[in-house]
Amino acid sequence: MGFIKHFLVLLMSVFFSFNMLGNLVDTTSKKTDSLASISTKKDKIIPRVSTIHSLMIPGWGQINNRQYWKLPLVAGAFITLGLIANYNHTRYMKYRDYYYVVSPHTEDPSYVPPSTVAVPYEDGVVRDLDINQLKRLNDGFRRNRDYTYIGIAVAWAFNVIDANVSAHLKTFDVSDDISLKIKPNFEFDPISKGMFSSVSLTFNFNNRLR
Secondary structure, three states, X not given: OHHHHHHHHHHHHHHHHHHHHHHHHHHHHHHHHHHHHHHHHHHOXXXXXXXXXXXXXXXHHHHHOOOHHHHHHHHHHHHHHHHHHHHHHHXXXXXXXXXXXXXXXXXXXXXXXOOEEEEEOOOOOEEEEEHHHHHHHHHHHHHHHHHHHHXXXXXXXXXXXHHHHHXXXXXXXXXOOOEEEEEEEEEEEOOOOEEEEEEEEEEEOOEOOO
């Protein structure tokens, strides 16, 4: 009887040890699966997120799509347009002040504007310009500045569209999982009392998030 008791105790100990080991392995497996799931979810490319990010900051959507090679293009476009806008705005403000000098002042009817005003150009040469010349310069730089602002808005919209389209393209599976099925069909024509054949092609695309 003592041997049987010792054997039962030993058997229960072994069973308990295997049960604890199984629970430990199962817990470790669950933690590993959970971490893998979190990592996969973090690495997913979601078109809506890429679009919103690109709408907030140009180039952020391209980073989200992991298209880092596009960042110099986006940055270069906005830097160039920003410099052009600043160039035209600075000169518009400059020539607007000179144009105000040679223009009649409605708030001061007694003011007599001069016929010309000496305007220093960027090359260091001073030229006497009248009201018509200054108006053309003033309107030209203002028009160019406004066109550049429109160009910035268009570039921003194109940046958002590119991020959205690229994100959608990246979510499509373009690997070997795309399958083509060729299915021959044979049918009987009761009118001609003959057999006719046809072939159908079926493409299967797997649309999935990475």
